Amino acid sequence: MKTKPVNKVLLSAALLLTSALGVASAGGAAAPTVGGSTGQIQAATPNSVAAALREAGYKVTVNPANPDEDPSLSVTAGDYEIDVWFxxxxxxxxxxxxxSSYWDYSDDEDALDVELTNEWNGNYYTQAYIYEGSYYLDTTMVIAGGYTKTALKAWMTEYLDDVSTFEESLDEE
Structure with missing residues (x-):
């Protein structure tokens, strides 16, 4: 029986590929798992978001379920009361x-400044708007398919920084 010579380049490439696949399936490239670690994917549910925000140090109240409304939370972060809904x-x-946060100006609706909100919206990712005598500042995070606690915490931290900055701009008016 006569054998063909082995192509060493192809053999080396095949060995390299199989060893890389072995490492990927054994460690770093596996699909993320749902769980408690900050880097693991969390379920996109109101209860998991509430738990992650509590773990990050915020006071969180799960609002009573109402069949006519989306699920919601009330979050206290320092001096701020934040409405969170899904x-x-x-x-x-x-x-x-x-x-979402708001500042009530219903006693002095003349103080509401559309130019301030337009300027804000041109420079920030949070959305400012005026509705029924109040300023509102909203931000949304996509959680479809899950999220990490690290990403949720960063989202809330950035939002609170914007809330503080927006409030300062209102005080300057």
């Missing part, structure tokens, strides 16, 4: 979470 929920799994 969108497009099916079977308690949601695709988005939104944080």
């Amino acid at each position: 969108s497009n929920c099916k079977g308690n799994v949601c695709t988005r979470v939104t944080a």
